[in-house]
Amino acid sequence: MIIDMQRPALIASAALRVMHPQLYWASVATHLELGCWSRDQGLVDMHNLLKYWASVYTGASIMCNQQSPEHRDPKCPPEAFDILTCIGNYQHAVMKLTNLGIELAYDPGVLVSYSGRLVRHGIDVKDGDRIVWAWFLRDSVHNYARTPRSDYARYHPVNINEHNLAKYNQADFAIYGRL
Numbered sequence: 001m002i003i004d005m006q007r008p009a010l011i012a013s014a015a016l017r018v019m020h021p022q023l024y025w026a027s028v029a030t031h032l033e034l035g036c037w038s039r040d041q042g043l044v045d046m047h048n049l050l051k052y053w054a055s056v057y058t059g060a061s062i063m064c065n066q067q068s069p070e071h072r073d074p075k076c077p078p079e080a081f082d083i084l085t086c087i088g089n090y091q092h093a094v095m096k097l098t099n100l101g102i103e104l105a106y107d108p109g110v111l112v113s114y115s116g117r118l119v120r121h122g123i124d125v126k127d128g129d130r131i132v133w134a135w136f137l138r139d140s141v142h143n144y145a146r147t148p149r150s151d152y153a154r155y156h157p158v159n160i161n162e163h164n165l166a167k168y169n170q171a172d173f174a175i176y177g178r179l
Contacts, residue, residue, distance in 0.1 A: 002052045009055035011111075012083045012135040016056060019113060020081055022150040027056035027137065033145040057083070057135040058142070064131050068123040070098050073116035073136065079152045080137040082116040085109070090128025097121050 017024040031050065038047040076082060086093065086106060093106040098120040104112060106123060108130070114121065116136060123132070142149070 002049060005060065006052070006054040008085065008133050009053070009057070009060070009135070012085070012133070013054070013056045015083055015111060015113065016081060020079075020150065020153040023080060023137075023153070024056055026142070026147050026150045027058070030058065030142050030145040030147045031056065033147060034141070037145070055135060058138045059136050061134040061136070062131065063134070065129060066132070067125065068121075068132075070096060070120050070122035072118070072120050075138055075140070076115070076117045076136055077139045077142065077149065078115055078117045079150055080115060080117070081113045081153070082137075083111060083113045083135045084132055085111045086123075086130055086132045088128060088130030090125055090130045093123060093125040093130070095121065095123050 013024070016027070031053070035047060035050045038050060073082065084095075087108050090108065095104040095106040095112055096102070097104070097114060100119060104110075106112070106125075
């Protein structure tokens with residue numbers, strides 16, 4: 001199962017690397033620390049699974065055909081960005097970011113990112129089949145690994161000609177093979 005999740009995990013991780021690089025690298029440090037800790041503790045299964053966990057996110061939830069009433073995610077760090085993607089055969093889905101006063105057309109294939117702790121959010125879908133991938137971070141995991149907290153993301157205009165944004169690959173995770 002964990003290998004089947006690698007492609008969506010890498011897409012979510014690449015999106016976070018572009019949107020919030022400091023949080024991305026803090027999350028990489030957390031995973032490396034957990035890998036070293038699991039090795040040192042002799043937790044062979046955990047250590048081996050971490051080698052295949054291709055996401056910088058500490059958790060994922062996969063939901064099928066579920067309504068999502070408006071809520072916040074109190075266990076997530078406030079500066080973190082959750083990423084949700086939805087696939088399926090449905091129409092007229094709306095994602096509500098209530099305290100921001102935003103309603104988004106949540107069509108199949110759309111990726112949405114926001115602070116799940118700060119932004120009250122919910123999804124309203126009437127009919128159809130859908131699968132939602134929700135990628136999130138847990139404060140407790142970063143605290144346990146003693147990785148520094150990142151700052152909140154800041155907006156910086158980007159000149160695409162000056163940045164090679166497509167440079168992302170799984171090389172960031174190659175160090176797991178040496179743990």
